Amino acid sequence: MKVIRNIKELRAEIGQHRSMASGPVGLVPTMGFLHEGHESLIKRAREMTGTVVLSIFVNPIQFGPGEDFETYPRDEGRDLSVAEANGVDIVFIPGVQEMYPQPTKTKVTVSELTSLLCGASRPGHFDGVTTVVNKLFNIVNPDYAFFGMKDAQQVAVIEQMVQDLNMDVTIVPCPIVRETDGLALSSRNVYLSAEERKQALVLSKSLKEATRQLAQEEVATAGEVRNLLVKIISDAPLARIDYAEVLTFPQLQPIEPDTRLADTGKDCILALAVYFGRTRLIDNTLFQMKEGIPHV
Incomplete structure (x- = not known):
């Protein structure tokens, strides 16, 4: 398993995998602090693709004022152990400066689907989500991308973005994973x-x-x-x-x-x-x- 923090290096590594005809590339985008729900996404990606890329990035532009960006739980060492145990090939862990080297003047907005539910409660949240996912798709160029259905609105928004912008990636929604007492993992x-x-x-x-x-x-x-x-x-x-x-x-x-x-x-x-x-x-x-x- 390779751990990469630089976009240029990541693209080169994925290019090597593609040149070896190792099969489709799967992307599992996460904000880290991995749990069994994330593991289920990785396992699904492992079943469907030849190269599994896991991204870990706490994306600042999807957090609103007063939200928990600074305190969002992080544990890189544990995340890397979980990734390796589940057969991830490449872990991409960029810093904020790598993903946003300058204040971004371009955002991706999906209308209507983002005006209610979490979009109404967290204005601007989905612009941040769709922008960073768009960036990750452009960086990784995956054949498949895996998202959990616990955030079903996010899945619907990303699928709409992919359809509207003719992106050459298949979104794979994966079931909610729960604790034995029923609480959805988060x-x-x-x-x-x-x-x-x-x-x-x-x-x-x-x-x-x-x-x-x-x-x-x-x-x-x-x-x-x-x-x-x-x-x-x-x-x-x-x-x-x-x-x-x-x-x-x-x-x-x-x-x-x-x-x-x-x-x-x-x-x-x-x-x-x-x-x-x-x-x-x-x-x-x-x-x-x-x-x-x-x-x-």
């Missing part, structure tokens, strides 16, 4: 106190219950589902809801409260963002419509 989980972490289980609990009631037709409309999510989450005293929404996916179009999900004719997402103390956690469940019935 690097920010380390911020939670013991009690906050206990109460954070209400996210997966609410999604699971909404799934059950949808399957048994105890709830059917978007409004009923949203009300159920809010009711269950609100039972946790430390929970402060940022959003609990029911949208089409990947279009991320709002669904009228009295509309039955089965009548939308589209796949749907139940999306949550909830604060526990100062820690903001996201989670979601996707439903695919099959014969007019929602299926997880």
Whole structure:
């Protein structure tokens, strides 16, 4: 495994891999502090590609004022051990100066999809995400790029960017990985106190219950589902809801409260963002419509 911090050197190394006909190049973009969710992306990349590139870069331009850029958890030594254990070929760890040698005057913006959910709560966040992902695609030129579905809005935004700009890369969405008690894995989980972490289980609990009631037709409309999510989450005293929404996916179009999900004719997402103390956690469940019935 090679650790590279320079763009020019990275391009040369990837060029050598391509010249040896080692197969497709896969990119796993991360901000580090790797957990089992990241490992699942690496393993999927290892299955599908001949060269796996893992990037570790805490991207400053996707953090807003007062957010946790400076305190975002970092552990490069552990990250490198995890990468090597999972068969990564190249780890790209650029500094901020390497990625942004001068104040950037160019940003990539995806409209509409970024105006709600996390985009509404974190103005400018997705401009930072799409800009850095665009830069990484230009630097690595991957055949495949792997993203976790825990941030389903991010996946939808990046897929839209790839489609709109005719980028020659295939986005591979990968399932959410959870702790045994249901909490979705996140690097920010380390911020939670013991009690906050206990109460954070209400996210997966609410999604699971909404799934059950949808399957048994105890709830059917978007409004009923949203009300159920809010009711269950609100039972946790430390929970402060940022959003609990029911949208089409990947279009991320709002669904009228009295509309039955089965009548939308589209796949749907139940999306949550909830604060526990100062820690903001996201989670979601996707439903695919099959014969007019929602299926997880």
